[in-house]
Amino acid sequence: MVRGEYLDGRSTRIRQVQVMLEGDQLSWRGDGVQGAALLVQVNVSARMTGVPFTLRLPHGAQLQIDYDDMPADWFRGRNRIESLVDWLERKRWAALASVLAIGLGLIGWLEYGMPWMADRVAARMPQRMDVAMGQQTLVLMRGRMLLPSQVPAERQAHLQALFDRFSRNVAGLPAVHLAIYDSPSIGANAFALPDGTVVFTDAILKALPDDRSFLAVAAHELGHLAHHHQMREVMRHVGSTLMISLAFGDVTSLSGVSAALPTFLLNNHYSRAFEADADDFAFKTLAQQSVDPIAFADAMHALEQAHPGEAGGGEVRYMSNHPLTEERIEKAQAASHQFQLGRH
Ligand SMILES: [Zn+2]
Incomplete structure (x- = not known):
């Protein structure tokens, strides 16, 4: 038998009672009240050192028992959180498994969920957003990284014509156009x-041996x-919060995306x-327009010569990454082989 305080849940009056536990029944008596309830109907608060226990009884009444007065064997494991913690402590493997499951879920989301969502959001972006982002990037780069081209006007006109004729015959393209800039900081790139602007630097035009290799890089x-690819790649980088707000049409988040684009580039x-x-x-x-895909291998070789071991930005770094470049050249050679077979 322990001391407790009884509140009926209707008045603020506190009654001093004696509380007893017999089998699966809890009973209380004193100060003009008495009653009993089945243990399963009693909800007990969590064990916190020094804090009185609150026992919620059926019909809204409650009993309070001082922390020190509560017998250790009463209500053991009856609180939900306590019993969960208790269960986890007894089953460490279960705790470990849940941590592992959460970790795998997170990896799965980053590895597959995020890219999947990035592609969906990128696909839903209206065309004018691509255009705005492309032009904003150009404005940011022009005058700093992109300077007026030194390539003679005649050669520029020749390349423009070549580019236009080639791109006109490629299906599934947005409106595209060629832009040539001098860029010492970006190099041969x-x-x-x-927005459909394809930028070639003076240095890459100098490095590429012929028109076919120019077309290969353009292609x-x-x-x-x-x-x-650009929007999809940027979306993968800007993070899920921004993507979610964009998916729900919050266009103000777009400034975050446009800010991310030049950095990404x-x-x-x-x-x-x-x-x-x-x-x-x-x-x-290339093959569709009767240009041997070996032109791509030629372009890669020429760019490797132009960047011996240099670690520049963007595509340059990729192109000077030797094993990968080799792999790409081999694929171009295989495509060329197929092209040759098709011609005979
Ligand atoms: Zn590329």
Whole structure:
């Protein structure tokens, strides 16, 4: 028998009672009240050192028992959180398994969920958003990283015509156009912006041996545009919170995306899978327009010569990554072989 305080749940009056536990029945008596309840109907608060226990009884009444007065064997494991903790302590493997499951879930989300969502959001982006982002990036880069080209006007016009004729015959492209800039900081490089601008630097034009290898690099960049690689890659980087708000039409978050784009262009590069996609796109479209895909291998060789061991930004770093470049050249050679077979 222990001392307790009884509150009926209707008045604020506190009655001093004696509390007893017999079998599965709890009873109380004193100060004008008495009653009993089955143990299963009593809800007990968690054990916290020094804090009185609150026993919620049926019909809204409650009993309070001082922490020190509560017999240790009463209500053992009756509180839900306590029993969960108790259960976890007894079954360490279960606790470990849950931690592991949460970890795997997180990895799964980052590995598959995020890219999946990034692609969905990128696909839902209206075209004018791509255009705005591409132009904003150009404005940011022009005058700093992109300077007026030194390539003679005649040669520029020749390349423009070549580019236009080639891209007109490629299916599934947004509106695209060629832009040539002098860029000592970017070096021999080419990249595509989401508004359809394909930038070639003076240095890459100097490094590429002929028109076919120029078209090969252009075709690769058109592949990035056709597959919306840039927006998809940026979406993978901006994080899920931003993507969720964009998915629900909160356009104010867009400034975050446009801010991420130039940074992405300079510091990141496309995933290996996207590069391989763009390469395949190039092999296919070159062959369709009767250009031997070996031109792509020629371009890669020439760019390797132009960047001996240099670790630049964007595509350059990728191109000077030797084992990967070898792999891409081999694929171009295989595509060329197929092309030759098709011609005979
Ligand atoms: Zn690329």
